[in-house]
Amino acid sequence: MRILLAEDEADLNRIITRKLTSDGYCVDSCYSGSEAIDFLETVDYDVVILDIMMPELDGYGVLRHMRNTGKSVPVLFLTAKDSVAERVRGLDSGADDYLTKPFSFEELAARIRVMTRKRFDISVNMLQVGDLMLDTVSHTVKRGENEITLSVKEYNLLEYLMLNKGIVLSREKIEDHIWNFEYEGGTNVVDVYISYLRKKIDGNCQDKLIHTVRGRGYMIKEKV
Structure with a gap:
């Protein structure tokens, strides 16, 4: 945040x-x-x-x-x-x-x-999308029984996606919430970190949670 x-x-x-x-x-x-x-x-x-x-x-x-x-x-x-x-x-x-x-x-x-x-109209410190769990107090992330190690920025990005579960977030909106004015990185930073997250969160799982909405941005949602 x-x-x-x-x-x-x-x-x-x-x-x-x-x-x-x-x-x-x-x-x-x-x-x-x-x-x-x-x-x-x-x-x-x-x-x-x-x-x-x-x-x-x-x-x-x-x-x-x-x-x-x-x-x-x-x-x-x-x-x-x-x-x-x-x-x-x-x-x-x-x-x-x-x-x-x-x-x-x-x-x-x-x-x-x-x-x-x-x-974000939530009542607990545990966020969930499908079998993916994120604890906002301990900053631990699990998919099923497997704990996932994330960098600070990867965690921030995942938390922001999960707080906005089912909502398409533009690259600009994500960048505005995850990086401050001191950031001087590349213009594709959001795409890079989404790629990092996909490897760690979705990996070889059959049910993919992180989705690209062409021309609009990214979202996280569970399979219906």
């Missing part, structure tokens, strides 16, 4: 970005509210994490802009403001969650998973 992090404390920003990236998320980070809006006007994020006290435009202003422009992406406020009144204000202003500093990264990761489940 692709996450936008807006946090003006440089050290904390780097730590959170590094942790989320190591957990397999694609992260764009910035340090002010105005930068956050610039990112939001370019990319359709899956989760947005906002500090409240930021220069130029605070987190409330960013959230207000998002909701006024029709962006329904889940938002988590990450802030040192820990009073009940501030938490109520944050949630009433349209945020989906509110986490106060200091915090544990395990809790942050769990809250992101909750927001992701809501966004």
Whole structure:
């Protein structure tokens, strides 16, 4: 999933970005509210994490802009403001969650998973397509009884396909959600990683799960 992090404390920003990236998320980070809006006007994020006290435009202003422009992406406020009144204000202003500093990264990761489940209308951390199972907590993947080892990007791509089971995803949409602005790879990167996944997921299996829809993109679905 692709996450936008807006946090003006440089050290904390780097730590959170590094942790989320190591957990397999694609992260764009910035340090002010105005930068956050610039990112939001370019990319359709899956989760947005906002500090409240930021220069130029605070987190409330960013959230207000998002909701006024029709962006329904889940938002988590990450802030040192820990009073009940501030938490109520944050949630009433349209945020989906509110986490106060200091915090544990395990809790942050769990809250992101909750927001992701809501966004994709799923109720559990286990995704399934046919006999293919993906655990979003442990990041383990199995097809039948066989555990499959994936790279971080292969896992990210598979998770995104499974979250959108039965939906055709264009190459552009996949690239926007799996790679951030720092990526400088080739233009056929999606095709390359789809090929990697096919070898590991479908291999010699009779029932193929990953499908190409000519002229439109890729999708994952079980045999009907």
